[in-house]
Amino acid sequence: MESISTKNAVVHFNSEVYTELNNYIKTKKPSKIFVLVDTNTHDYCLPKFLERLESDEIAVEVMEMPNGEEHKSIDICTGVWEALSEYNADRKSLLINLGGGVVTDLGGFVASTYMRGIPYINIPTSLLAMVDASVGGKTGVDLGALKNQVGVINEGQLVGVDTSFLDTLPQNEMVSGFAEMLKHGLIYDEAYWNTLTHLEKLDISDLDRLIYESIVIKNQVVTSDPKEQGLRKILNFGHTIGHAIESYFLENADKTPLLHGEAIAIGMILETYLSTKVCGLSNEHLAEITNGILKTFSKVEINKADQNHIIELLKYDKKNSHGVVKFVLLEAIGKPKLDCVISNDLILEAFDYYAN
Template identity: 50%
Template sequence: MNSIELKTYRIAFQEEAYKELNQLIKSHSYSSIYILVDSNTQHFCSRFLSENIEADVKIEWIEIEPGEEHKNISTCHEIWKTLSETGADRKSLLISLGGGIVTDIGGYAASCFKRGIDFVHVPTTLLGMVDAAIGGKNGVNLDSLKNQIGVINPPQLVLVDVGYLSTLPPEEMRSGLAEMLKHGLIANAEDFFAFEDLSQFQVDKLPELIRDSIQIKTKIAEEDPYEEGLRMALNFGHTLGHAIESYHMESSSKTKLLHGEAVAIGMILALKLSVEVLKFDQETCDKASRIISTYFKPVEFSEEDISNLKTYLKHDKKNSAGNINFVLLEDIGRPKINCKVSDEQIKKAFAYYKSLSK
């Protein structure tokens, strides 16, 4: 499978990706290599990566705790301490082996250490492959608020090997699927409706579908690297999705949701809001919402929950001048950014979401 050549980095696939990684290591003459993992990827994935790296310099492993609650500055501080204490310098390379949390933390830590060292992402989850490791965004959470601290800085290389997906539980695969569905909704109806009938889904087509999804994101990110306009379309479903994810992470009475699980809810809500605000076709909204609902279990929201979510909406990164901005759809493949939505319309969207589970 051919690599994707971007302005500042490459995305390489399968066996060819390891050749590109080793060529990068050789051509840059790195003084040392650090591989960042969490305890899950250390157990399930580290051996395979280590068997495929060719390097004449020392390789150090840095292990962090898994989970969204550890995606913070404290974890970065521990990484920076380890790098410093073991002699890392400006010519060191950091490879992040893991899901979106690991690559987000790794990219941010590398971008800050000694004002920036090279880094490579090796995503091991579907979410990481199609979203988190792509586009140059790296960052951490501020308490329960998602991705409030970070930088936009591209890696040297993203290595995509679908073999790592065999280590994932089903819920993690679904979490990544949410972002693939999003890419289809904002860019290409054919890509979205490819997931309409699971019985027709062929596993051997997964690398191709992943590559298609990556190309949608990279095309948008290349045109608007610093999220000044077009790139905001990638936040479809994320305004309420991030609020729902943060609320469930912080509330002791709620079950935590994976990123994709929260975004799936956010996309259904955004589809209904698109009907209310932009006259998006209701029948298409129903069809798309049913497809998303096929993959994700319904979550209950009380009136109190919906009211509490407004606090988290105020911290969304797309906001400006005190306004909460939504990405909505005029049609599939035609997103519109900076849409204003009323409280009443949000309530209608939640009522619509609830009706789907009846």
């Protein structure tokens, strides 16, 4: 697959990942190389990665963090910053983030802030990170259960998408990443959406092509609006309510935490319903989108008490301004609309639609 140029970096695929990564190291000659992994990628991805890494006698240090969204925190950042300092990392050191979205988001933030910024490279190992978290330069961590409240936009030096790492993923993680691919179709390309909702016509050999297409869509959006002043906001479709649901399930001990994509799938159904009320989306498209998402994602019970708490969390959404919650909704598949204001009563209606 041909490499994709982003605004400040390049996304390389499969065998090209290691050719370009090793060329980068030979050319830039970092003072030290640090590889950030979590407990899962340490066991399942790191050995293969280190076999392909040519460090030219540059010292390589591995730093391991716990896996899971609950560890995407300032406390973990502090531990990584301290480890970098203890290992005498300087501004010419290189940080390689080998992992899913938690590792790439947190590692990118650590690199962007350590000594006011050191170079970093993302090697995403989950489907979610490949199609979403590793592209576009968004880095950051959660503030308690509130998603991505602290961070910066700063692209890495390159991105390496080696789809063979997907062989290490459990099924639920693959499904989680698929939500972002569905979103890319809904906000940008109806033909892509139609392909994704008819997977029975495809086989596993088509996966690389679909991942590539998702990255192309995301890159086209973020390249035109790198700082999220306008068009890039469309990538938040399903995320206004979805992030609130994810946060609520994460912070409540009596709930089973949802993976990011599981929460976003619910958010997309709810926000599709809202789209029929304020943007003129047809009921036919509502049914098509709902059924398309529920082909892959199981329903989750969200009772009335949960709904009110989730609505309360909407005030923390990063698209808000002047105390007003703003949604990205759909006028049609592939035609999003920005900055929609929705009443709480309509949101409760959307929850009723999802439940029934």
